[in-house]
Amino acid sequence: MEVEEMLETYYERIGEIPESEKFIQCIQCGTCGGSCPYGMGTLFTPRRMILAVRAGIVKEVLDSGAQWLCTSCFTCSLRCPSQIPITDAIIPALRELSLLEGNPPEELAAALMNIARYGNSFRESPRKRDRWIKEVDFDVPVMAKKKSADVLFITECFGAYHRRCKEITKAFAKVMHLLEVDFAILGNEERCIGDLARLSGEFGLFEDLAEKNIRVFEKYEFNRIVTHDAHAYNALIREYPKFGFEKETLHHTQFLYQNLEKLKEMFGKLDYTVTYHDSCYVGRRNGIYEEPREVIKAIPGVKFVEMKRIRENALCCGGGGGGVWLDSFIKEHIKERPAESRVKEAAATGADVLVTACTLDVPMFEDALKVTGLEGELEVKDISELVLEALES
């Protein structure tokens, strides 16, 4: 593609995303780059990207790969004094140009192709998406048979296929079972919700996924969707309505909070010192800070400590925005992964358990424990796993 065509495509794309015209107001303050987990490893911080594009310099930005050094953590967008939608527009639209050129980092390219072909990034058969229900000792109803339920539980790809994330799915399903919630899953009919595709610049794929998923939702009756995947939650409340989706969606931390009185009656005692990681798309992006804290503090015996960087200042695990599929690429540019810095921070509070709220957090932090040698000193659990442990103790 020639530079003019790239710029035309770029402006057309960001024009479709709300508030993106604000990039004209960029005052080049550099808050974005200063807040970015990869700020020190990239040749083009968001500030420089905006400057470059304004000057018509696109190829150099793309060649540097800077557009892939982003974990969509939203810190820059939140702090930007001009409120430029960097995370949702500036960077994904640049990524789209790389995709059109045909040369994104290979691991991510494979993941995107797998999502398009198999509905999940793991290159697994879509028909195996609900295999996890065979691994639990209670019945998990599937909508194809049940047709209606109070809650539709969306597991998303990692929650369905990833060896570690499946445990979180099973734990939360069990909590709902113990709470006697009337829930069901889509099983094989669920496709990737797609926030990963959207943030990677695959807008077309995202649209296709949303449309297909919404058509499946419309087949069944349910009052609300609950999910433990923060990115799925985000896509469902912010993006899917643009395609006509209108149901209530809750993140599982909100759901647990709503059921807290019931849970309190069922909690046993746990002897942990716990710290909580404000996952980017639960906290910073979508404002859920108190609910998870209340749930954790309600467990008898748990001592709660805060890390230094909390709430809207929490440090991303590095898994979002395609991060889970970009590790090789990112490792070439930075010395310490954000997840490694984060687990060290958690360990420094004296906590035994680092509790998280997004499915991606757990494998990212557990890998970081191995690299930093903190394995054995700190455990990582999703909030639903902590809750389940309290219910079963």
Add this chain to the structure above:
Amino acid sequence: MKVLVFGEVIDGEVQNITYELVACAKKLGECVTLVTSDADVSSIDGRVIKVNAGEPNPWHYKIVEKVVEKENPDLILFGNTSVSVDIASQLSAKMEMPVATMVYEVEGGDGEVKARSIAYGGKVIVELSMKTPAIAVVNVGSYEAEEGKGSASVEEVSLEELGVSDGVEFVSYIRPSEEDVDISKAEIVVSVGRGIGDEANIEMAEELAELLGGVVAGSRPVIDQGWLPKTRQVGRSGKTVTGKLYLALGISGATEHVEGVKAKNVIAVNTDRTAPIFRISRCGAVADIMELVPVLIDKIREIKG
């Protein structure tokens, strides 16, 4: 049954597959081996017809054709290798002979040949029956090379006598840089496949290899990604490992890869219990290498003190 073996020669050396094919042929009946490049063929058991037509070249199928016309074999054996497949496929079309490929077992009968092939990425075994004369393209490692060695009685035939040639021209060999480790000579090989996830995790494999006194290798996908140099590739288009231990981490065991695995002991780790690699393993673990290997490394460290 009379069997003609196409003996593969590369860079002046008779390749191991040749002996394997001779071993197979001997089980079936009378064996004649045809070699189309200059090499020391004295260890090939039985009759050897040697035609010096230069370096390996796809057009040599025309030489095979002439020899087939003269010798009238019931079965022609080729190795499933880059050099031989070119020739086998052209020959089968030219002489209108049935051909079975990806074969691991050949049986002779009356006017027929039975071949068993492993297809669909190792998931299906196909039993084929062919009317002779027929061609079978046999996977490397299906037969014992030692059984094909012996003493050769060589007949040299000149190229002019046969009167064939073609336009594909051999220019030169391009050898890999000699500086890197030769994994085919290593006793202990720790090999990684797609399951390693990403380049950063290769460090972990290197650590394990170092502790065990071995070297790191990889399957094709890992080399294609550029995470390991080509010289570390194990498989049909890479090297063959023959040492004491091949530790396969996150490798599924596709036929093309397994062809390069001739180590005395294979230990495999894979999250997929149906992975074909387990079929050739002495011991297998269904586990996530990212979980298992660090634990293994720690334990080995403790043992070594």
Add this chain to the structure above:
Amino acid sequence: MKICAILRLVPDLVEELEVEENEVIPFRYMPNERDEHAVEEALILKEKVGDAEVEVIGIADPDNEADLDEGLGMAAAKGADKLYKVILDRPTFKRAEVAKALAEFLKDKNYDVIFTGIQAIDAFAGNLGGMLACYLEMPYIGGVVEVNSEDGKLDVRKELGGGLLAEYKVPLPAVIGVVSAERPLKFVPFTKLRQAMKKAEIEEVELELPEFEGIEVVKYEVPPEPEITLLEGDVEEIADRLIEVLKEISVL
């Protein structure tokens, strides 16, 4: 220069295969990976030569021809100039039948170079490239990883195994068997692919297959489960057991 690349369908192994004694029934088909490399290499040669056209010939049978649309769309999105969908009149495992019929079709198309992938997971009765070349009376070379055009000939690099390569000069017209393209397969974004699929003008051709005798499938079967016991469960225990094995074989 007139270049063509052949794109076949193979069963998608991500899904399970149903294996019966006389039939293997895939859940779905996908483009043969080696042929995708052949298409890529054809497009790379076009870039190198400049004045060239690439035509992609997809091959399917009545059962699976719809699965070819995506592969052909992908080729179009990457720059192929013309697309064919050759529908064989029946499924067959005999490559020779396909090669003979295809040769008839390609005979008068005057291609200078025909690219095909050297292998497919269901190619247990022949390899297409060499057979095709023979029926077309063209030279053939497989295992190719790099192609350059020089003085009306092709200069190719062929993998010989063990990291060794060799350089050959091939006169045209010729059939080239590609094992892997010079660069990783280009990524095509979803929308671009869908648009290409929609706009694609695919010339459909029906091809009657000759019947070749002399080879039959006696049966298909699933390989027996391995006899070795698989270690599973707790990682610590597995590691301990592996160490025992390492000691048994004198590695530790």
